[in-house]
Amino acid sequence: MAASPEHVKRSRDGVRSRRVSDIPESSTVAIADLAARMRREGHKVIDFSAGRAAEHSPDLACEAAIEALRGGQTHQTEARGRPEYLQACSDKLQRCNGLAMDPESNIIATLGCKQGLVLSLLASIDVGDEVIIEDPCFVSYAPTIRLLGGVPVIAPLNPENGFRWKSDDLKHAITDKTRVILYCSPHNPAGVVHTRDDLDLIAKIAVNHDLTVIADEIYEAVTWGGRSHIPISGLPGMESRTIGLMGMTKSYSMGGWRIGYAYAAPHYIAAMTKLQQHLMTCAGSFAQLGAARALAEDVTKAMQPLWSDWEARCQYVTEVLNSHPLFSVAMPEGGFYAWVDIINSGLSSQDFSARLIKEKQVAVVPGGSFGPASDNYIRITCVRSWDEVREGVSRIAAFADAL
């Protein structure tokens, strides 16, 4: 059948796809790109926008990937991933997360957590189905859900409740079209690490309403103050309905490798594998082999001193900024962002961020990008080098002094 004129009409920006025209660009990536461009032009920009640490990827992972390349591991792998990588993921899930996941049926290699999210949403929703998300939440959730024909439904996180859902918050968001609850812990941007009680609440509602839970656990390795990450998949009744998304992009500074993994019940993994066959073929072969090395116990142990130093950087940023009368910010429980309340500045998050980069060459992400209820916040990545952290925080304080 011929396409109707409606189908071929170009939208305002000249793109034919309304789905694409209707979503915003990723503000975190866009601001990081702007900071990189300004740096190339000679500005001394401090980039607190993108979620990436100052350090390089672990040497042992790099060596394993180089060895794989030199050894001819340059061909596509099985769609679900190389057996060595899937085994390394399974071993790590058992060792660090207490989860028994069969490498043959419970795990798939993904091209980072974002791609794991696309596969898991595609496997869980049809057009018009609703997905409950948080506000604030990762900037790509709502646009990705919309691109896939789903409907994001916001259940706001109340700062007065420590950015945690109460039962009624979720119940109000549920309709007969709800299929998925998508949450993140440790949380980007608010830094919350969900307790067993928080997870019990989500699990109970998911079981009662027969929902899939997509747990974005990309920051699971970096929790502070002696806290640890609890995977919701381990709670009663949850293994069969949870898709967990993990990876090394954040905690191992491997963002450019585009590698991660998802774990779930075999029916989800089979669906995601079918999708992977059509969409990407597989995750990169040598990236999988390098990442398998990163997941081994000795490398995880070798990361600990760096992760402790990241905790100290988060502590420094939040303490210094919190001592300024214009800001209110708590030490994150996990992850590496400072979620700074700027309401006393009298500026919207967009204006604050735009003026900060223009006047002080410091890039941060406006809170409004993380949800409509979050416009009086900015997000700062705390794990840049100590020099950048000290200089950047002092520029932000000087900017605030001059307001």
Ligand SMILES: Cc1ncc(COP(=O)(O)O)c(C=O)c1O
């Ligand atoms: C909560 C969250 N999920 C997913 C991602 C994307 O992760 P990846 O780089 O592994 O695709 C990010 C960061 O970019 C994030 O903060």
